[in-house]
């Protein structure tokens with residue numbers, strides 16, 4: 614579903630809310646804060662900007678932000694868990710505003726973290742950047758996937774298979790699905806007007822994940838650390854527009 618320049622402008626307004634909310638929450642990532650408190654802060658930051666938390670109620674998901682700590686990969690549910698010094702936490706925020714969706718995620722350290730965690734965060738963020746580099750008209754969809762996988766595996770980490778990036782726009786999830794692994798040169802050609810959410814999930818150990826009994830929280834099977842970075846972007850004739858970047 615290709616977007617016009619005007620529609621991309623409107624999506625940029627939604628995505629700006631996502632970016633501002635993530636930026637605002639950074640100061641609250643301190644030892645002792647509960648993930649439930651972070652959820653409250655995210656929800657009020659979204660609503661005070663006129664947006665609606667896109668994840669709340671989506672297939673029954675109960676919160677405004679996904680908070681995935683340490684070995685949790687994605688879709689962690691906020692609650693009474695307190696952050697501790699040395700944890701890492703992934704924060705995934707989706708907003709609907711004036712008919713359009715935006716979706717982004719970051720992973721942050723809680724104070725000083727292990728050398729391995731520092732490297733995991735750096736490599737995961739770089740994997741997203743290298744995927745975004747490939748979001749250009751004329752490339753093929755799997756060029757994004759291959760660039761992300763190459764970056765992650767070159768550093769000895771692994772890329773999660775069972776969750777993918779996605780098209781986004783008037784729905785949170787649109788075609789196409791965007792795996793974070795694969796061979797380059799496959800899938801549809803990228804053309805101006807495509808709006809995509811690119812979201813690598815990177816494990817320090819094996820790529821396999823399992824879902825906890827709450828039906829949502831994905832954790833690494835080997836309980837190694839995991840990180841998640843995501844941006845919503847638009848492919849335009851003038852190059853890439855990273856809509857969830859401030």
Ligand code: MF3
Pocket residue numbers: 667668669671674679688705716779810812843
């Ligand atoms: N970024 C994730 C996605 O695109 C977050 C979804 S959380 C959910 O699917 F609760 F909405 F499922």
Ligand code: CO
Pocket residue numbers: 716717778779810812843
């Ligand atoms: Co997403």
